[in-house]
Amino acid sequence: MFTNVKMSDLDSMASNAADVLSQVREAMIEPHPRKLAPTFNSAAIAELCNVDKSKIKYLTLKHELPQGTKSEGSKAKEYSLEETITWVKNIGTYPKRPEHKEGRVVAVCNYKGGVAKTSTTVSIAQAATLRGLKVLILDCDGQGTATQLCGISPEQDVDVEDTIMPYIYGDQPNLWYAIQQTYWHNMFVIPASSGLLSAEFVLPAKAMEQRGFKFWEVLKDGIEPLRKEFDLILIDTSPSLSHLTVNSMIAADGLIMPCPPDALDFASSVQFWGIFSELTDSLPDAKDKVYDFITVVYTKVQNNEISRLVKTWMSQAYGSCVNGIEIPESTAARTASAQLKTIYDLSRPDGSVEAYKRYKEPLDKLADFVVDQLALAWRN
Structure with a gap:
């Protein structure tokens, strides 16, 4: 606990705290850009689009949708966030905003x-x-x-x-x-x-x-x-x-x-x-x-x-x-x-x-x- 605290002490504390936060951020969120979007697997795609996972391959070909990528040493496919959203927009059943309506x-x-x-x-x-x-x-x-x-x-x-x-x-x-x-x-x-x-x-x-x-x-x-x-x-x-x-x-x-x-x-x-x-x-x-x-x-x-x-x-x-x-x-x-x-x-x-x-x-x-x-x- 600080006692007899001067404004200069608060200035020092604030500056030190900012330095520590900066170091924490850099340690946790490297590399730049600071945050990376998650990836999704086929099961997540199927759940978001409300379809059976077994139909993913068929729907990929039928609608020319993103095929995902396989990581080295893995049989499972991964989809980027953008690819996932593309699937949702084409296959998902969520409401869409009519052109004449505002957000x-x-x-x-x-x-x-x-x-x-x-x-x-x-x-x-x-x-x-x-x-x-x-x-x-x-x-x-x-x-x-x-x-x-x-x-x-x-x-x-x-x-x-x-x-x-x-x-x-x-x-x-x-x-x-x-x-x-x-x-x-x-x-x-x-x-x-x-x-x-x-x-x-x-x-x-x-x-x-x-x-x-x-x-x-x-x-x-x-x-x-x-x-x-x-x-x-x-x-x-x-x-x-x-x-x-x-x-x-x-x-x-x-x-x-x-x-x-x-x-x-x-x-x-x-x-x-x-x-x-x-x-x-x-x-x-x-x-x-x-x-x-x-x-x-x-x-x-x-x-x-x-x-x-x-x-x-x-x-x-x-x-x-x-x-x-x-x-x-x-x-x-x-x-x-x-x-x-x-x-x-x-x-x-x-x-x-x-x-x-x-x-x-x-x-x-x-x-x-x-x-x-x-x-x-x-x-x-």
Whole structure:
């Protein structure tokens, strides 16, 4: 524990911590580019496309699909992520966006950190690409954790000009300039850095200077042109009800709140919704907004009496907004996180197969839920 701490001591600590993190990153994610997409076997292809594995060879020839490659000394074929997505698009039965329809925006939000908000956001994005969709992640959290999971270092690779801030300042007409390709095929990101904190001063300052300035709709306007390019735009918000979080929720067509069934997390979630509801009372036209869906997802679920009790409270509080999907507290999640990865980054289980499946299956269900909501919106 530090005592009599001077600002210079904090400067030294911050600098040393940054050096250590840089060394850890380089050790874990070499070679450049920092992250590599996973590969898939024939069984995974068959499961994603909902076909019998024995038909893979026939379908390869019939539809002229990627044949995969055999590793030296192995009889099994491996398919790249791009090849896998090609299979899904040609053979899979997932909904496709009609040409005359626009993509939908989903914000993932919670008042608290540590609820698996960012890992859930990126996992949904990855799973959605494996269902044939083109996805953009918009990182609105100054910590840049979603950016990090997309293989981009917020400290080393992201200048403030690469974030949403030039648009917030009014130097760009929309957010097209900030889109970056990631290591994951069909998944793009608008990265974040600590420079996003400036938005909390810029937006209210503009509201004071410009009469009628709708500070809560700035992000909505910047995203609008991007809807024609992307099937799904996922916004990862900061663990607060900041100006950017409010903008994200107003810009979104759907809201997802990951929330552990823990008494303090539940109480925090109630406070979050209450403040947001009160805030929208004071924003012109905000109360007229209609969401495609709002859903509360149980995350970090533990198999104990307290968890079961709090789930009962949450079910009573949120009713049909609780979709019943339970993402467990998992060693598989912690193992992936320690490598700056999600469960979808792993080509095969890293540890217990049971733990891997137990964690991944509800995430697959959540991705299917989101894709189903997109399909419903596109039909209307």
